[in-house]
Amino acid sequence: MTCDAEELRLRLPHIELAAQAYGPAQGAPVIALHGWLDNAATFARLAPKLNGMRIIAVDFAGHGHSDHRPPGGGYALWDYVHDILLVAEQLGWQRFSLLGHSMGAIVALLLAATFPEKVRRLALVDGLIPPTTEADGAVATLAEALQGRLALSAKRKPVYPSVERAALVRQRGVGHVSFEAAQLLAQRGLMSVEGGFTWRTDSRLTLATPLRLTQAHVNAFVGALNCPTNLVLAEQGLLAHRDGLDQLLAATSIxxxxxxxxxxLHLDDEEGAQLVADCFNPFLSAP
Incomplete structure (x- = not known):
């Protein structure tokens, strides 16, 4: 089941973000964060199944209906953390829970570890830590990123004749999704252009990350968590075979x-969304 969400515009000092709101205005405050190249519609099936929650599902900068970063700007994880801190401030939420999928889960982790006084609970879907690069790989990583940035102006976004065609392509993209899920993401993520439709997402989002955290950095952030954290791992998800994840989790209270x-899994079909909701309803509603 999906339901109509309330559309919001969040005017931050440096950028304007879009969001979708679910649940009663006086419900327990939850900020929901989507994955890379997705948008707030990733919670269209899950959010209506979370009882008694006021869920604000944000389109990250450069995604969905949110503004793009200004020329010369980038999309570092910590910039997203800054944005969400300002979103909470605008909403008047001193303490709140975070619901994150994939990249959104990573941003949620960084925020919760860095500002423990603000985050009540952390509910994560198939995401926790970013890909890492050790110090000896940093030079090559930066070179690749800057080469991509220099070549970006020569690239053009693909144009699709229909929303359905764009959804078919998205279905086969990173993090394979069902066609129904791809349609939900496409309906929010596309815009009309001459000849059909193209994605609203900022092309800079496809660039390689200039500087990645090391494993030691990741361990420090995970170790700094002190709020209750519930991680849903998909058996066929992107973290299913992540090297070292089981050892990392064994050393935590997650x-x-x-x-x-x-x-x-939270978006592909109603059954998966319900399974995730069954995990998060008692967790997010606990005192």
């Missing part, structure tokens, strides 16, 4: 639920 499905 509660882990393993559910059938792929990386977008």
């Amino acid at each position: 509660s882990v639920e393993r559910l059938p499905g792929g990386h977008h």
